[in-house]
Amino acid sequence: MVEGKHYFWVERTLGYADEGAVAAGVDVDGWELYVCRSRHEGDLVPGRLAPRDGCAYVPWGGGEHVKLEYEVLVVLGGEGRWVATRGGCVPIEALEAGAAGSEPLFVGRACFDGLLVPGKVHPSHGVCYISYGGAEIACPEYEVLVIHI
Template sequence: MANILDVSTEDNLQYQFFPLSNGSVTFQVKAANDAHIALTQGPQESDPMYEIFIGGWSNAKSVIRKNRTKPDVVEIETPGILSGSEFRGFWVRWDSGIISAGREGEAIPFISWTDPEPFPVAFVGVCTGWGATGTWKIEAAPSAPVAYATPAGYPGAASAGGALVWADAAGGQVPPGAVVGGQDCSGEPLYVARAPHEGAIIPGKLVGSHGCAYIPWGGAEHGKSEYQVLVGGPNNWVPTSGSSIPPGAFPAGESEDGEPLFIGRVSHEGSMTTGKVQQSHGVCYISFAGQELGFPEYEVLTA
């Protein structure tokens, strides 16, 4: 069950910040105007930063702003969207650089914007101002399991703390908060994924537009319509080479022989592609253009 955070905000435009465990937040707010939501990397106002102003300009307009800089990136008319006498429900989501907000019970956002230079969001802040105070009921997701909590049917793996978890997905679905590991030659984001194959659990890449994840095994690239995607943070990549696995790396799977497999990535032919690191082989394997390719110099995902 989700927890409900009861929050009061003064007429001072000072954000109160809360950590996030996924790519969305749902809330109800009672405010006459100017319910502001911030999406940030840390628990403070600092760039990079998204802000969504609901019911600004005397409850007449809503906008999205980046890095506290005008002009706003998008602005729409939303007369009477807030109320000072009753709660109004909303949701805010961010996924692959798409920032959107919608009303409770409506799947289509009333405002959205795609950031060409997205950043990972780890905190949400709320505030009111311009003559308004606010009473909020923020739906907080349950505490995330420790890093790489092992779902049913997958082998055990060491954990390293934090809020990284694996989410089941299929058919190109990208769960909210998915970790972006790189990008395809076309510029499409590639997400950290894993899937079972021939008795192994193998880290690879999710290409949403292809409707599947790809994993490297046996010299070939294998597409998987059902897979798991890494969600949460952090997103730290440490350069290394050969069989040197840096501190903080954590097993994300295992070979068919039971050897731990780590998450790696390499730059190849205009792409940054995620794959598996097998320490005994001294390389990072990626799947690319139908093949499994090995690279002795690579980066490893660490806590």
């Protein structure tokens, strides 16, 4: 378990999400999606946990990568709030949730195909990347997670 001041990441597998996991969107069938992160190609990448599918997905290198082992975000004593932004901007209070090399990655979510889908904000790329339909999709307008206690 990795802890922050008001949140923690819990190691899980096979689609399991803890009580208090941060909900961040819904899938095409209306099932809840949660904030997660997982390792891929040496990076720690925020993505989406889809309990119905029994796995997590992370966007990386143009693709959607299935993860059976991941960490789920749980917030203590409060809730996360989502701040609308665009073009690589992140609020100063944004939750740093991973890294690509030495660059921090943040929890984000974006609307795509009528759905709200969690993913990663990669500031130097100017977008929030989500994984959807087997691909990594760049979304220039998105929301960033800020832990609000």
